[in-house]
Structure formats: structure tokens, C-alpha cells
Amino acid sequence: MNPQEFFRSYARSALGIASLSVSLLVALFAYNQFGMAGAAVALVLSMGVSVAILSVFGGRAVVAERERSSIDANRRAAAAVRERALLLASVRLPDGAIAKERDYAAMASKRYADACIAAGTRDPRADDAVEECVNLLELYKRELDDASMEKRFDRPDDDPFPDAARRVAEALREKAGIIDAARMAVEGGLTGNDRMSIGEELK
8 A cells, every 4th residue: 555545545534534623623723712823833733643643543544444445335336236136137038947047147146235235345256247147138138139030021040149048048047156156155155054053052
């Protein structure tokens, strides 16, 4: 971390904000009591105290602030993933293997996103898998539309996609497996049975 990033994080931390606020309040009080010269002296002394606080507690404050910022960023990213999961669930498909795999992938994606929001973390590989599920369905929908148009107007298939349904269904299943594994890791790698057993032992 370079000095600029350090001081930026410190300024956003609770300790940094409190330290700066106290310095300004002391300077304002001194100005009201003693005028500009008193305010200048008070501000210099307050800033000296702030520097001392920074040297002793600044490192911990910066680490805490960077962790808070990281958690916030992860939760925003997970909320975006949740929106993609809802989009995934909304794609209209004919009944069949792909529709079932889509339903499962959407459910897995939502559960993963909810776990990430709760924990304040994320797995970029799982995020990508959710996005790839959306892309796979868009690809398959485009193939269905093309096939329908070719059949309607008796046109040759100018963009063959052999065995599309099976291949897309298998790809969705693979991506859902990645998403499920990431959710379990976020939840501590515990299965439902594990969590139930722990709860029973703690009673």
C-alpha cells in the first residue's frame, strides 16, 4: 500500500474522521475564544495529537477501514450477481432438460449471492459462472429463434449448432456445480446436516 492509499483509507476510517473532527472543533473553539492566532495554535497542537494517534493506532484503523470497504464492495458485487440470477430465472424456455437445468442454475445462483451478501465475500469464478449461465441461455434462445425462422421461411441453416439442447444443458449443469461449490465454501464448507448436527450438540 502506498502512502496516498494509506492516508486515504485512514481519512475514511472512524478514527480518522473523529480525529479530524476533534481538531476542527478545537480550532473553532479557540477561534471564538482567542481569535485567529489562538485558532492557529490550537489547530497545530490538535494536528500534532492527530499525528501521534495516527502513528500509534493508524495502522489498525486503516486495516479495519480497508476490510470494511472490501466487504461493502463484495456485497455490491453479490447484489449484482443476485440480479443476474433473477434474470436467469425469468428466461422463457420450452419445457425440457434445459428448462430444468436453468431452474436449478438460477436457484443455485440466488443462494450463492445471498450467502455472499450475508458473509460480505465473493468468489469471482462463481460470479463468472452465473454470467456464463445467462450467456448460454441467450445463445440457446438465439438458436431457437434462428431455427424457427428457418423453418417458417424454408431457409437452410446458415449457422449450424448441432445437438444444441444437450450441450447447453450439460454446460448449465457444470456451471451450477461451480456455483454450488462456491456457496458451500462461503458458508464455511458445512452441509445442512453438518450445521444441524452442530446445533444439536450445542443444545
